Amino acid sequence: MTVLGLTGSIGMGKSTAARMMRRLHVPCHDADAVVHRLLGSGGAAVAEVAAAFPDVVRDGAVDRAALGARVFGDGAALRRLEAILHPRVRAAEHRFLRRHALNGRRLVVLDVPLLFETGGERRCDVVMLVTAPAFLQAQRVLERAGMTRARFEGIRAKQMAEPDKRRRADIVVNTGLGMAPAYRRVRRLVRRLRARGGGS
Numbered sequence: 001m002t003v004l005g006l007t008g009s010i011g012m013g014k015s016t017a018a019r020m021m022r023r024l025h026v027p028c029h030d031a032d033a034v035v036h037r038l039l040g041s042g043g044a045a046v047a048e049v050a051a052a053f054p055d056v057v058r059d060g061a062v063d064r065a066a067l068g069a070r071v072f073g074d075g076a077a078l079r080r081l082e083a084i085l086h087p088r089v090r091a092a093e094h095r096f097l098r099r100h101a102l103n104g105r106r107l108v109v110l111d112v113p114l115l116f117e118t119g120g121e122r123r124c125d126v127v128m129l130v131t132a133p134a135f136l137q138a139q140r141v142l143e144r145a146g147m148t149r150a151r152f153e154g155i156r157a158k159q160m161a162e163p164d165k166r167r168r169a170d171i172v173v174n175t176g177l178g179m180a181p182a183y184r185r186v187r188r189l190v191r192r193l194r195a196r197g198g199g200s
């Protein structure tokens with residue numbers, strides 16, 4: 001089974017690329033979705049987060065905006081949060097990979113925003129990076145409700161610099177050229193990787 005890692009910095013088009021993969025019937029594991037479940041109402045990490053950051057939990061769920069405001073400007077707090085969440089995300093990925101390997105899948109995707117930052121490329125056979133010019137990234141992100149320039153810069157400062165990511169990736173897809181060219185690249189890649197091994 002080939003494990004394709006999909007990554008990209010904030011606003012570079014990772015979720016869009018993952019949707020394209022799903023449309024091509026490639027199973028995708030979404031690390032962000034796991035974090036959402038862990039922090040949501042009744043989530044497995046809520047109690048531990050409440051113990052570490054008491055003012056960000058309301059009615060049994062984490063207020064993500066409040067937690068983001070708390071951790072994105074404070075390296076030690078962010079590391080503390082990551083130490084709670086990342087092992088659980090890793091375990092969920094592991095279960096996903098085992099299930100699909102047992103099913104005889106030929107190709108699966110691990111969609112991980114912080115793939116390089118967390119050394120996750122070691123779990124992947126091929127890594128695809130989505131990227132775009134910095135001005136487009138800023139334009140896309142600043143359009144989002146609740147986003148400010150300061151928040152965006154705070155998040156960007158916590159992510160690996162773009163030239164380093166590009167050097168580490170096996171495939172770099174520029175999402176600044178529009179949807180159709182990006183989809184063609186993704187489709188070509190999926191066809192090539194499916195042809196590599198046995199399975200479905």
Ligand SMILES: CC(C)(COP(=O)(O)OP(=O)(O)OC[C@H]1O[C@@H](n2cnc3c(N)ncnc32)[C@H](O)[C@@H]1O)[C@@H](O)C(=O)NCCC(=O)NCCS
Nearest residue numbers: 009010031032035064065067068085089113114155158159
């Ligand atoms: C702090 C939280 C609650 C803020 O949630 P919110 O919905 O406001 O923002 P969202 O999750 O959409 O993140 C916004 C951007 O920040 C980036 N980001 C998230 N966590 C981190 C991090 N630990 N380091 C660097 N960038 C990060 C994301 O990739 C995204 O581009 C949330 O980001 C979180 O729980 N982060 C820690 C877990 C983590 O490392 N997630 C990354 C995937 S495993």
Ligand SMILES: Nc1ncnc2c1ncn2[C@@H]1O[C@H](COP(=O)(O)OP(=O)(O)OP(=O)(O)O)[C@@H](O)[C@H]1O
Nearest residue numbers: 008009010011012013014015016140175178179182
């Ligand atoms: N290939 C593309 N062509 C044109 N626009 C694109 C392309 N890919 C993504 N976009 C646009 O860029 C914006 C950000 O895309 P997306 O939500 O996929 O980013 P992301 O990397 O998942 O962001 P985050 O890391 O914050 O979750 C969206 O408005 C999306 O429509």
